[in-house]
Amino acid sequence: MINGFKASLLNKDVFSVTWELVPGRGAREKSQEDAIKAAGQAAQDGLVHALTLTDNPGGRPAMSAASLGAEIIKLGIEPLVHFTCKDKNRNGIESELYALDRSGVRNLLVMTGDYPVSGYEGRPKPVFDLDPVHILDLISRMNAGLEVPAGKGTVNHQPSDFFAGAVVSPFKANEAELMAQYYKLQKKIDHGASFIVTQLGFDARKFHEVLQFVRNYRADVPVIGNIYILPYGAGRMMNANELPGCVVTDQLLADLDVEKAAEDKGVGARLLRAARMYAIMKGMGYDGVHIGGHNLKYEQVKYIIETGEELSGDWSSLLRYFDYPQPGGFYYYEKDSVTGLNSKQPVNRAGLPGDVPVEFNYQMMRFFHHLLFTPGKNLFPAMESYYKGVKDPRKHGFEHFLKVVGNDCKDCGDCALLDIAYQCPMSQCPKNQRNGPCGGSFNGWCEVYPHEKKCIWVKAYAMLKAYHEEDQLEKMYLPPVNWDLYQTSAWYNYYTGRDHSGLGKKDKPE
Ligand code: SF4
Known part of the structure; x- marks a missing residue:
């Protein structure tokens, strides 16, 4: 029919x-x-x-x-x-x-x-x-x-x-x-x-x-x-x-x-x-x-x-x-002065200030992730070698402690921090959105916590833009969380290729 x-x-x-x-x-x-x-x-x-x-x-x-x-x-x-x-x-x-x-x-x-x-x-x-x-x-x-x-x-x-x-x-x-x-x-x-x-x-x-x-x-x-x-x-x-x-x-x-x-x-x-x-x-x-x-x-x-x-x-x-x-709203294209609509020319976003200041926590996370999680560089080979020898990935108290303190980690085991500018979609996004924001935000605030918490995607864009890397959010795609990995070490899953990154099949963003 x-x-x-x-x-x-x-x-x-x-x-x-x-x-x-x-x-x-x-x-x-x-x-x-x-x-x-x-x-x-x-x-x-x-x-x-x-x-x-x-x-x-x-x-x-x-x-x-x-x-x-x-x-x-x-x-x-x-x-x-x-x-x-x-x-x-x-x-x-x-x-x-x-x-x-x-x-x-x-x-x-x-x-x-x-x-x-x-x-x-x-x-x-x-x-x-x-x-x-x-x-x-x-x-x-x-x-x-x-x-x-x-x-x-x-x-x-x-x-x-x-x-x-x-x-x-x-x-x-x-x-x-x-x-x-x-x-x-x-x-x-x-x-x-x-x-x-x-x-x-x-x-x-x-x-x-x-x-x-x-x-x-x-x-x-x-x-x-x-x-x-x-x-x-x-x-x-x-x-x-x-x-x-x-x-x-x-x-x-x-x-x-x-x-x-x-x-x-x-x-x-x-x-x-x-x-x-x-x-x-x-x-x-x-x-x-x-x-x-x-x-x-x-x-x-x-x-x-x-x-x-x-x-x-x-x-x-x-x-x-x-x-x-x-008031003061952002438009993707330059205004067409004749029609009052839009010209074909996108606004030059490079010169515009970020909507959220870059946090010290973000800078720290960048530093440590560069040190530990960049394939083939710095301490990556030693970490990889260590985690490939781990027998029980459920024992991950040190990692869990660090991530609870830094990111209110919910222990999903399929960690998205590297992909979303160190914003956790499982704890900081009430809708657990792993590929971009829902439509409910207002003036950068989360739909569920207006005037209390910024949307993690707004924060991620602003942080990455400070390093001219905002298009990382355009390119990334995260599959659904694999709940097989729940309450296991996300670092183990990363270094052994069990998480979504499938490390070894493709490079991770730094
Ligand atoms: S392991 Fe999962 S819950 Fe924990 S910080 Fe990473 S994305 Fe968030």
């Missing part, structure tokens, strides 16, 4: 539209019935190409997006299932992919997911066993026919037919934060993302920036712009950084405040804003839009599409409605 969403997105003559539904908590409650009703309406006239279904949004329990997707596809419209890393380990993820494959649900939007905040009898355990790059990699392998152990050898499964995309947020104010996002975006594309969906936002220049960035990296990857119908209440929460990764500036909030005084409480103004965004996205060259908003009715989605189409002929005159830059 043809995948209507994929066909729409890959057809340059079609502007693809997805509409986000939030299944909500429960099985037969109003929110699930509303979602099914909306799906039935959307299936009628073909204006919407896929319905996106959120996966435990906000870190709270909800009806499974995968199960609802299997129900929706029977109504004659494609689901686009959000697929997050927060609640399932790698085996749970693989199981769910098999279930989706069997039920004919092929469109997936892979993302890290919000940090779990509440559930039955308290906060759930955050899992984050795989990151989005890993899941995209697994899906690519499944699409090629996953190779699995069988008897003495291996067999290949029947290939799946998933069409998997990824998300990116260009709405980051700091250079380090934005560059870490874009480095991870490249990894997502390299590992199988077939389309990209942006975070919601209201700055036209940023929407233009990310579109141009993806086009420059891989012109054949379609990009979908996010349109969020923004009421004052949600705007106030986003302005206060209470909805991770969603940026609403003070100026936009002030405009929403004026709009809400209207007789219709601002409904008309926000739908018109959405229609204008639709027109701009289409005019800029996006391949489609993702329309979302709380309690949005099908008639309102239809209005946005139809009005957006009417306005799209003169889209550049609408850019003035989306001039909401973050």
Whole structure:
């Protein structure tokens, strides 16, 4: 059966539209019935190409997006299932992919997911066993026919037919934060993302920036712009950084405040804003839009599409409605003074100051790692020789003590310190991200600890940039942690080639 969403997105003559539904908590409650009703309406006239279904949004329990997707596809419209890393380990993820494959649900939007905040009898355990790059990699392998152990050898499964995309947020104010996002975006594309969906936002220049960035990296990857119908209440929460990764500036909030005084409480103004965004996205060259908003009715989605189409002929005159830059915010490209968008010229980042000062601990770690862990140099041969003679890698008290003091080590045994500028993703990143940041940071702060802890990827970029080595983060790729190595000596695993570095097969960064 043809995948209507994929066909729409890959057809340059079609502007693809997805509409986000939030299944909500429960099985037969109003929110699930509303979602099914909306799906039935959307299936009628073909204006919407896929319905996106959120996966435990906000870190709270909800009806499974995968199960609802299997129900929706029977109504004659494609689901686009959000697929997050927060609640399932790698085996749970693989199981769910098999279930989706069997039920004919092929469109997936892979993302890290919000940090779990509440559930039955308290906060759930955050899992984050795989990151989005890993899941995209697994899906690519499944699409090629996953190779699995069988008897003495291996067999290949029947290939799946998933069409998997990824998300990116260009709405980051700091250079380090934005560059870490874009480095991870490249990894997502390299590992199988077939389309990209942006975070919601209201700055036209940023929407233009990310579109141009993806086009420059891989012109054949379609990009979908996010349109969020923004009421004052949600705007106030986003302005206060209470909805991770969603940026609403003070100026936009002030405009929403004026709009809400209207007789219709601002409904008309926000739908018109959405229609204008639709027109701009289409005019800029996006391949489609993702329309979302709380309690949005099908008639309102239809209005946005139809009005957006009417306005799209003169889209550049609408850019003035989306001039909401973050104060002092960093842009990847130089500004185009004529359009107010971006020129083709990237900003010269070399002369810009680092977003985080270089820490003494980082300098010490550099020195000792150069001394001990640079293949073939300094004390490396002696260390290698010693560790190759170690009989029990679980006895590693001295190493453990040093790393607990220096990095709050959680003893994963598959150490990422050398790869991420001596930032530990297992203890210092609540989402255990090993290939780049999630989308939830704000002004360089971690989503989970705002104004308390900087995102480790922001720190890593800033530290490496001080030594002109920030592109190390662009090139590196870490596979999932091998939990076979848990509570064993990471130094032993490094020198004997048991960790991800596979030392001896390739050089490690210094
Ligand atoms: S061994 Fe694992 S938990 Fe310990 S510092 Fe390295 S990455 Fe972090």
